[in-house]
Amino acid sequence: MKQKFKLTELLDINKEDGIINFRGHRMLVFLSSYFYELRKEMIDSLGEDIVRGILARFGYRCGFNDATSFQNFPEFENDANWMLAGPLMHTLEGLVHASAKILEYDRQKGNFLMRGIWRNSYEAEHHLRLFGPDKEPVCWTLSGYASGFGTCFFGRQVICVETMCQGMGDPYCQFELRNIEAWNGAAMRNIDDLKQCLVEEAQRRVTLWRGMSNYVLERTNEILKEKLAELNKVNKLLNQEKGAMQKSAAIHNQLTTLVLEGQGLSGIVENLACIIDRTVLVADRFFQVMSCSKHLRESEVDIESIWRKVVTDPAVSKDLLAMDSGNHYSRLGFPVSNGTKSMVVVPIIAGNNHLGFVTALDEEKSLSKLDCIALEHAATVIALEMLKQKASFESELRIRENFFDSLLTGKYENEDIVLWRAKQLGLDLSKTYRLMSIDIELEEVVDNVKRQYKQVHMAENFFETVRYVFESICPGFFLSGNCNNTIGLLPVTVETKDTDINNLSTVLQRIETDLKTHLPEEYKWWVGIGSPCSRLSDFATSYHEARATIDIVKALNRKNRCLAYEKLGVFSLININVDRFRNFIRKVIGPLIDYDEKNNSQLVETLTLYFNNNCNVQRASRNGFLNSATMKYRLKRISEIANIDFSNSETILMVHLALKMIEGI
Structure with a gap:
């Protein structure tokens, strides 16, 4: 050392x-x-x-x-x-x-x-x-x-x-x-x-400790005074928190009582607006306004128009949908004539289900902590009300399902009873409807337990999305069935009945676009729509046509499509034997369909373009914005892949028939 x-x-x-x-x-x-x-x-x-x-x-x-x-x-x-x-x-x-x-x-x-x-x-x-x-x-x-x-x-x-x-x-x-x-x-x-030294040292230490003790006592008194002041502050804050919690509990009880008394969503919204002294809006998970309180002051901006404008921003809507129970609330800024204001948005969550949003403007005076707590409590109570409405709707769906079972199977005593039951459900069968059927599947492959759980949760969300999309596009849409067998009635307006095919194409395109927008990629879905029904006996036929349309689309390995039976044209008669229909298309142009799917190419589209122009290469090239050399090369590849002999009239007829069958699919 x-x-x-x-x-x-x-x-x-x-x-x-x-x-x-x-x-x-x-x-x-x-x-x-x-x-x-x-x-x-x-x-x-x-x-x-x-x-x-x-x-x-x-x-x-x-x-x-x-x-x-x-x-x-x-x-x-x-x-x-x-x-x-x-x-x-x-x-x-x-x-x-x-x-x-x-x-x-x-x-x-x-x-x-x-x-x-x-x-x-x-x-x-x-x-x-x-x-x-x-x-x-x-x-x-x-x-x-x-x-x-x-x-x-x-x-x-x-x-x-x-x-x-x-x-x-x-x-x-x-x-x-x-x-x-x-x-x-x-x-x-x-x-x-060393006894004397040891005694002296002990005395020295005692003296030192006494001096230190006096200092420690003085310092301790100072610290105690500081801590006492801090405790008084904490006590004051605790009393404030206690008061806030008591008010919070009173607000929660008040809002819960409204649900129990059946005041409905509008009653909850109006009471919440009075509690926080500003306009309140409730929207579903599709950002559609479900209820909005009356304006308490003339100077208030229109919260509905502000909400619709704010949620049109894809980034904002994405962030809102990403909110969960851990995100108590979020503030959204929006421009006004004299600067920028904000609104407080609270997610409405029930378990793992995102039901919607409750929001209030944060205008002249900022929302207090108690106001934000009131909004959070309101979100919980509104979730209960929405679940209550959902349960009521599901109960009605079961009644509708029983009604459709008897309507589609023809198991009813007489038509008058069917018409009366339909009227009780708010359905006027004297009008013309098309019957719609939907199938869904889960895209990803997971273990059986997870798959079963996810399929149930996915199907419930799918069912709500279908209801929202069809009701927003087709007023008077009537939904029935369940998550595994969804059916509905699309009204056919009198004004467009003569041009129903053209109008239907627009409706189908909007439905398909909206479903692709609102549904995640892991969903695989098919929508089939049957012919118009003017008599009770037509509904069963229309349903079978809708199901046949779905079967045909599935047979061609197409997904996420919305199609009507009429789009099959005269070839829809082949649905008498769906397997023969599938085999015919697969036999004639199946290799081309598979090649396009695998290589993301457009050979089937090129072949259709060629036949739609009377097999004229020059006209097809011009209408398809291609040069003739490219068109000839593609036709050569089509001939090699699908073994099509363009000089054989019988082969040409079969190819033309197959293309016509899938033209609208």
């Missing part, structure tokens, strides 16, 4: 003033013979026992003071270097050559151990000259010094015992330092010699 610095560098010898300084303390240099004479005189006058105590205490005070002077010494790399400075000081002063072998200590547990060797002890040398070998250790000042230095360093009483001594005839002196408790009575002689 060595220090990396030299204590000799700390000496300052001023020859002019005759002063030697060591870190600000004056140092004296004596011949060891002076101490020899002093030791002899003291023993002769006072006796060995008394002198041993005096020298031990003298050494203790020297060691304690030296340790104090070394405290917080910047050259020390660690705490242990402070303790190791004691042996170095002994060596520097010429008293002994001291070296430490073991140094272990734990201030928290109060354990201290140090062992080392002294060589060339001046005390052992003097004692041997005076009295010869002794029976006990004679390095009294050295032992006292080590005890004082160790006590100051460790902060607790440490006693040094000399276990070997040259004054006893040993080859060198050996010392050991331990905390006073660790000696277990084995160092009583040393403790008696």
Whole structure:
């Protein structure tokens, strides 16, 4: 254990003033013979026992003071270097050559151990000259010094015992330092010699602790006053929170009571508007307004028009749909004539289902925390109301399903009963309808348990989306069935009945576009629509036509399509045997369909273009914005892939028939 610095560098010898300084303390240099004479005189006058105590205490005070002077010494790399400075000081002063072998200590547990060797002890040398070998250790000042230095360093009483001594005839002196408790009575002689020092040290510590205690008490009083002030603030905040929670609970109870009393969505919205003193709007998950409160002030902007404008931004609508139960609310900014204002939007969540949104304008004065809590409570209560409405609708759907079962199977007593039941459901069968059927499947492949769960959840969302899309495009649309067998009635208006085919094409295109917009890519769906029904007996036929249309589209590996039976033209008669229909198309142009699917090419479209232009390459190229060389090359590839001989009239007829069959698909 060595220090990396030299204590000799700390000496300052001023020859002019005759002063030697060591870190600000004056140092004296004596011949060891002076101490020899002093030791002899003291023993002769006072006796060995008394002198041993005096020298031990003298050494203790020297060691304690030296340790104090070394405290917080910047050259020390660690705490242990402070303790190791004691042996170095002994060596520097010429008293002994001291070296430490073991140094272990734990201030928290109060354990201290140090062992080392002294060589060339001046005390052992003097004692041997005076009295010869002794029976006990004679390095009294050295032992006292080590005890004082160790006590100051460790902060607790440490006693040094000399276990070997040259004054006893040993080859060198050996010392050991331990905390006073660790000696277990084995160092009583040393403790008696140092008793006065130990008492003084204890008194010094008591005085120090008293001073510190007074400071601690004063500082504690200051801290307590500060903490008391903080506690008063916290108590005030807690009282405010308690009041807010009580008001929040009252609001929740008030809104819940409205649901239980059957006040409906409009009643909840109007009461919420009064609570937060501003206009409130509720929209479904398609951002369609379901209910809006009356304007409380004439100066308020039209929240409905603002909402419709804000949610048209795809980024905003995407962020809103991504909100879940962890997002309590969101603020949406919107421009106005005199700057920018905002609205607070809270998602309406039920389990994993996103039902819609409740929003309020954040205008003249900002919504308070309690207002936002009221909106959150309202979202929960509105979710209950929407689930209640959903349950009511599902109950009605079961009634509708039973009605359709009897209508499509013809199992009813007479037509008057059917017409009466339809009227009870809000359906006027004296008008003309088309019957619609829908199939859905899950695109991705997952394990069976996850697949079953996801299919159920997916089908429920699909059912609601279909209801929204068809009702928004076709007023008077009547939905029935369930998630696995969805059917509906599309009204045919009198004004467009003569041109129903052309009008139907527009309707089908809008339905297909909206479904693709609102449904995720993992859905696979097919919508088939049958012929118009003017009599009760037509509904079963229209249903079979819708189902046949779906089967045909599936057979051609097409997905996410909305088609009407009429689009099959005269070839719709082949639906008498759907398998033969499928086989015919697959046999004639199946390889082309597969090639287009695999390579994302347009060979079937090119072939259709060719036949629609009476097999005229030049006209087909011109109408298809292609050069004739490209058209000829594609026809060559078509001939190679599907083995079509364009010179064979029978083959040409079969290809033309197959293309006509899938022209509208």
